[in-house]
Amino acid sequence: MTRRATLTDVAGRAGVSVSTASRALHRPGRVSPATTERVQQAADDLGYVPSAAARQVRSGQSGTIALVVPDLTNPFFMALVRGSTRHLRAHDVVQVVADVEEEPRTEEQVVAALAGRVDGIVLAASRLDRAALTGWGRRIPLVVINRDVADAEVPTVTIGTQGVVAAVEHLAAHGHRHVAYAGGPVTSWSDDRRHRAVVETCARLGVRLTALGHHAPRRDAGPAAADAARRTGATALLAYNDLLAFGALDRLAETGVRVPDELSVVGHDDVFGADLTTPALTTVAVPAEDVGARAAAQLLAVLDGGDLPPSDRHVDLPTRLVVRGSSGAAPR
Amino acid sequence: MTRRATLTDVAGRAGVSVSTASRALHRPGRVSPATTERVQQAADDLGYVPSAAARQVRSGQSGTIALVVPDLTNPFFMALVRGSTRHLRAHDVVQVVADVEEEPRTEEQVVAALAGRVDGIVLAASRLDRAALTGWGRRIPLVVINRDVADAEVPTVTIGTQGVVAAVEHLAAHGHRHVAYAGGPVTSWSDDRRHRAVVETCARLGVRLTALGHHAPRRDAGPAAADAARRTGATALLAYNDLLAFGALDRLAETGVRVPDELSVVGHDDVFGADLTTPALTTVAVPAEDVGARAAAQLLAVLDGGDLPPSDRHVDLPTRLVVRGSSGAAPR
DNA sequence: GCTGGACCGACAAACGTTTGCACTTTAGGA
DNA sequence: TCCTAAAGTGCAAACGTTTGTCGGTCCAGC
Structure with missing residues (x-):
């Protein structure tokens, strides 16, 4: 593998222009069946994989959102991640999961690194201070889980008491x-x-x-x-x-x-x-899965240009007690 | 937040050209301190976040790799993810984690979606068939965990018996x-x-x-x-x-x-x-953490243009028995 | 034989960056 | 005073896509 094949390479091999190659791959019916076939073949031969980055630079959308959690080895966050993943996959959005190991410094760095490459960020149980949080909220669509934010514009998902x-x-x-x-x-x-x-x-x-x-x-x-x-x-x-x-x-x-x-x-x-x-x-x-899913849903709503109605901006999900063997009558 | 601020916006606000703005932000010393200061200020005012996509389209590198696991709710893969995360963070590489929920179909889709936006992929316990695996191996740098691949060129990390x-x-x-x-x-x-x-x-x-x-x-x-x-x-x-x-x-x-x-x-x-x-x-x-870390290391080595020496291409990590209470003498 | 339309393909612009090169200004040495 | 060098800045190309627009070919219907 020397260099990733580009659309230009594919077009060259198929003997068509780049624009035709592009349309052959994504606009079924726009080019003749014969040409489409040739382009497909060339793409396969070259192992062509379209560059998401180039696409993004045109559209301004990456189709990716990030989920930042304090500790992936905590089963609670695993479940949360899965809920979010499910919701996003259903909407054809790729999810980036980052584990910041409970470190505010790491969290800051990770958010900074991610901000430029995703359309929005879900921060679970963020350890960032309010100033940092509102600052990032100005830069990129944000949803926070289990945190309040001074800036009421930032949607939140919290769990009840x-x-x-x-x-x-x-x-x-x-x-x-x-x-x-x-x-x-x-x-x-x-x-x-x-x-x-x-x-x-x-x-x-x-x-x-x-x-x-x-x-x-x-x-x-x-x-x-x-x-x-x-x-x-x-x-x-x-x-x-x-x-x-x-x-x-x-x-x-x-x-x-x-x-x-x-x-x-x-x-x-x-x-x-x-x-x-x-x-x-x-x-x-x-x-936990619901929490992840709701947060993802809120972020998608924001990204869809939608202003959330204030009532939906802050979701509080109910919790309930599960009694098992470790609790019982007080010793006398 | 109407639209993400771009470098052009920053340059305009600071009254300099785009190239100067770019250099002011990433090439310390290349522009005068006064200008640098003005650009910085403008960037802060506008909440400028550089577009990783645009950068990638020039450099051809995304600085991101993907880790695909069959089931994130399995604690084993959690540990693996953490090992990989740690190694990659130390090397300033962002990691995308994808959970394919044990579904080969989902796995295929996810790999396809990811291939264009990351520099390489680590597949853990892939359920893809050999043909698919070697096919992707031709398209994008790949490392597989707990799988053999017909194509010996694809590096592997396995665990011993x-x-x-x-x-x-x-x-x-x-x-x-x-x-x-x-x-x-x-x-x-x-x-x-x-x-x-x-x-x-x-x-x-x-x-x-x-x-x-x-x-x-x-x-x-x-x-x-x-x-x-x-x-x-x-x-x-x-x-x-x-x-x-x-x-x-x-x-x-x-x-x-x-x-x-x-x-x-x-x-x-x-x-x-x-x-x-x-x-x-x-x-x-x-x-498990080692497994993740080794796989990440192998992928980075491949991406660094390096051909791995064949001896390092296939790593087999040892496992050991931990005896606890659930095993004992056979009933007579 | 002409006109009109459907179909197919190519040209070129645009997205937001980075960077090679060239240009201007200033300082310093001869 | 002139020449050279260095510092600071801008212009424009390039990365790989997608897409609006335009031109050409072919055929049907008059």
Whole structure:
């Protein structure tokens, strides 16, 4: 393979002009069957692949959008990616997925690199600050997932707090009077929102709440959270997400703390594996595929020149509690 | 946002020519500091983002490669993606990830759509037939993971059979005389290779082997495999991958079959969650991140005009057995 | 035999960049 | 004062497409 064959090469080999070659390939009926055949043959012989870039430079459209996620190894984002992929494929849009590994610096670089080559960007759980976010919103069509943006023009998809509220109610109903909350990353907007909902619900139900501070949303941060929860004397641990809860379960098993008899554990996201643990994890189910699909849909709507009606600009999808074995009656 | 600002707009606003604007932005020192400053300012004001497509049309390089995987929700491929991402980011190459959902038709379409907009493609566990594969190999730089290709020019990264061989040996050492193998997808080259290795090793050790036929590499295909294994009277089940093993464990727990006392179960890949099950899954660890990274490295080498020395053209990475609780002594 | 139209193909412009070359201005040395 | 060099800037070509427009050929119908 020396050099990619170009349309000029194909035209030359078929003995026609470039424009005829172009039409032969994409405008069925515009050129005679005989010529079309010859051009097709030449294209096949040369292994011709049209350059999307050249096409884009003319049309101004790349037919590509980017989806930026903080951590692809988190099953939650996998599901989100798949939802987005499905929606986009149905609309003939190619999707670029970028994993920024929870690094705001990387995220900034990735967005900058992507901005020039895609028609729009979906940012999931962005760690960028508001200024950066609105700045990019001015440069390129943007949709953000699980973030609010000062600039209300930027469409958002968020997930509701119904699930965590239900989780606290569930614990209260089982006699828990003291709950510990293991928070997510400092820069996480959804942690903030989730935390507030927990605080409010606990206050409403008269349940004591201890905040255990921020944790990386990874399994290896779980053990510390478990230990911290034990120290507070709380009878239930509410974790920012399932990965954290997995890590906590690891640690509790290791130290011989019985779940849920001595400590109830509740996660968030209902990711792959949540039902594999022993006991299976009580958690909050999030329609991750829907989230991805809705975000993709919003971006496509914006790109289709459409101004979204303000009511559709901010979508909040409901979550619900899934009770499994890791939560139960409070120890007396 | 009406229309993306172009370099012409920036130049106009700064009162310079397009070429000067271009140089001011990418050729530090080539234009006077005062002009550079003015151009920068204009670019910021307009929210200018250079069009990667236009650049590509000149250079012929997109600075992008594609990674095509059969199923993004399979944690094994997630890890692979991350390995590739890391390697490529370090080399300033943008990565496009496409999930083809195990569909050869989709895969063909996706490859066709991608071929014109990326510099090269990594195909993981491709379900394409050999003809299609060599055809694309002529059109665009290709690297395939876990496939052989008739055309030895196409670089490959494969994973070894050390792990499954060790698994059979491990079972034999624990007194198992009859093992069942639940195979993967029909079109899967790695299933073929893995199966052969199991057949050989069983023959060598005098262990009876029953092949249970092909299964989708998903958790929901596991229960059928478990039932089939029980019917054969085998004392151990070797599953094509961990997802299948998870599903088998689900079913065995449901039907009250004790693992490993009545049936040993061994998976493959050591994906996220393999240590969460009860009992934890004995499986074969695959250096998935390495696989992704090596494939990316090979593609970059090819793109750098380099002919790979034949010795580097086909990389086979070793696998190893990880013994956990789901395998043990054969029932007597 | 002419006219009109259908059909087919080619020419050239345009998309947003980058870059080789040429031009102008200024400074510095002889 | 003149020459040379260097610095700074602009012109225009080129990348690979797509598409509006135009010209030519062929045939049917009068």
